[in-house]
Amino acid sequence: MGIYDRDYYREPQSRYTLRGPRTIVGMLILINVVVFLADGLLTPIKPPATLGDINRFLAVQVETLTKPWLWWQFLTYGFAHASAPEYWHVVGNMLVLFFLGRDVESRYGSKEFLRLYLATLVVAGVIWAVVAKFQGQSGAAVGASGAIAGIVVLYALNFPRRILLLFFVIPMPAWAVGMLVVLIDLLGALNPGSTHIAFSAHLGGAAFALLYHRFGWNLSRWTTGWLPAVRLKSRPNLRVHDPDRRGRQDKELSQEVDRILEKIHREGEASLTRKERRILENASREYQKKRQGTDDDSL
Secondary structure, three states: OOHHHOHHHOOOOOOOOOOOOOOHHHHHHHHHHHHHHHHHHHOOOOOOOOOOHHHHHHOEEHHHHHOHHHOOHHHHHHHOOOOOOOHHHHHHHHHHHHHHHHHHHHHHOHHHHHHHHHHHHHHHHHHHHHHHHHOOOOOEEOOOHHHHHHHHHHHHHHOOOOEEEEOOOEEEEHHHHHHHHHHHHHHHHOOOOOOOOOHHHHHHHHHHHHHHHHHOOOHHHHOOOOOOOOOOOOOOOOOOOOHHHHHHHHHHHHHHHHHHHHHHHHHOHHHOOHHHHHHHHHHHHHHHHHHHHHHHHHO
């Protein structure tokens, strides 16, 4: 039983309450689902079209590249998805965001994760439009798949040895899943016109995530003041002790430190990225805390 489930810790509240999402991942999923339902329920869709009026308004067009007054579509397209009967589009994206996005948000923090997600959407949309225009194509694109591809890559880079169930059946390490997803998108991009999937957007999101991780970028530092502050209602600073999770985190940190030290030995300290230097600093502080605690216990 968690501490928040105990009778003596429950806050007085009415029997029926509505609470908003407590994480950025939850907020993003809620927005995508609301837009999907609104488009399907409130706007007519004439087959073979799969977009209602709302999604057509939010979608990004190839022509958006040359129309600066429509550049907002490079962001809004990521919150629109194909309507019925193509439920797999929104369901698949939101499932991946739910299962992988929470750990990525935990790793980078809510504010940085929000900026990262939105930036990945924009980059993926721009790359799709550029590639489509170069290939002489026309039409519109919708969906969060570009940003989701970036989330998959970041998860694989940050937690490479964690086991994921591909298609909820096949166990694979995260790094292998990330490589497989990128390979499938690359093969799809080499055969344009064979499907209506925007593989170039997926590759754009994946490439941006790879560069973000490789160079240790910090979008919050670059864009402070651009976005309104996001306030999420949080629970009191009490945590349930979970030694297994703590042990996994310590093991992952130790493995990451070993990798960085090996890199220093091989390439020199100057080769470290800002992120790798932060990891070493954090690991040093954790070691000092544990050592201090051990010394105190021996007194």
